[in-house]
Amino acid sequence: MVIGAILAAIGIIFNLDHSHRIWANVLLNGFFFTAIALGAVFFVVVHVLGESGWHTAIQRIPEAMGQFIPFGGIILLIVALLGMHDIYHWSHTEHLDKILEGKKAYLNPIFFIVRTVVYLVVWTLLMWKLRQLSLASDRSDDLKLFSRSRIWAAIFIVIFAVTSSTSAWDWIMSIDAHWFSTLFGWYIFSGFFVSSVAIIIVLLFVLRRMGYMEQVNDEHLHDLGKYLFGFSIFWAYLWVSQYLLIWYSNIPEETVYFVKRQEDFSIIFFMNVVINFGAPLLMLMSRGSKRRLTWLLVTSVVVFIGHWIDLYVAIMPGVIGEPHFGVLEVGMTLLCLGFFLFIFFRSFAKAPVVPENHPYFKESFEYDNIR
């Protein structure tokens, strides 16, 4: 329903614009929503490994979000196969300059596609396995399922640690292939993880409105709010680390990245930090603010938009020279958002709303955050 309405908007715009802008948008949104889905799986995995109990009350939301990985993956694969030449300079193998020539062993079309496929296949398989174990534990009291989910969570997190960085290098950092930053992988990770938390909160709000998840209490909201607050600050910390070091050493090879953004994309560039750091910092500082779902919802929407802008700043300057924002951007985002929500609700409906058989489920309702 949601997708259908938006598809129309897209259809109109597609004809008018330059192809590389279209592909950049597909990449941006494809990556954003796939990464949000991946971040959701990471959320569950981290809590499984940390032996946490409170997350079981809301566990089904990130689990269902994770189901989008293969679908978002298909979008990214389409970008890799068809849009490569419009986005990535290194894909024009006929005329590579000296720097791109040096990176040819890693940044070449075939290896790129192979890596993309590997990431998506591996992530999908791990996500399926974890989901399978979670659903199986609903139907059986076998505690071995619980310990097996811990093992698979551990496998996931090791693979995630590596591939979250390398995929960020492949899909985003290689757009500015003459540049590199060793912090980039985790910078992108922190951005999409906090977006995952924001989407969990938004979906919780929507599900509440629909009548589900009444058991979720203020304590759970408080914890989600703490994540949103803390990881926004973490993102800002990584942003500053990357920026400050490049600013300070002033090496032209590195500064070219920020010069481009500060000069041609200046307002959006600074807005990026204000929205993603200043807003959550001030909006979620007080204890009460983290326990009110409507306020959390507002902040989550702000964070979501903010990190879309963050990816815009990361992707667009390398693909299109100046900032363009129009119906194409809005339409493409809504299309992918609609697709994401469609997959989410379909997956959510396929499982019991709460994993009542989980060994730590009761614990989730008997804790409180100290005053």
Next chain:
Amino acid sequence: MKQKTYVSGYFNDDKDLIVAIKKLQEKEVVIADVRTPFPVHGLDTVLKLRRSRLPKAGFVAGSIGLIAGFGFQAWVFTEGWPLNFGGKPFMSIPSFIPVTFEVTVLFAALALVFGFLLGSGLGPGAPTEIFDEEVSNDRFQILLTANATKKESSQQLLKEVGALGVKIHEPKS
């Protein structure tokens, strides 16, 4: 705290403590103080204590720190003793960020620590009344005020709500 006589009753479990407090509240007894070896969940709520203003003080102090830290650096490196660091401009905002952050945290932390000590009447040299040393070990204590005439009923009250032992504390003078 120094002039009054207090009657204290102790418990060995924090759950018993909460139950006892609720019983005392039903009898409309005014509780003077409760002492515990560790923070007890739900104690603030059951005693209906007003929310501390300390976080607000911390925020204000942190904001002052932000302005002070940034402002000081800005003055030092433009007016006070400008130095040429690698050709960077004198008012180089990115380089001011780490110290500004640290000063913000410092001011907030100092305000919180000293605010806490002042607000709760603690700190080096502050007068304290220790009613039972075991409170820092494994005992939970409820203190009731006792006028000379009411001493007996306070003791009885505490025994009724389950105190394992009751003591009367006369003022030191």
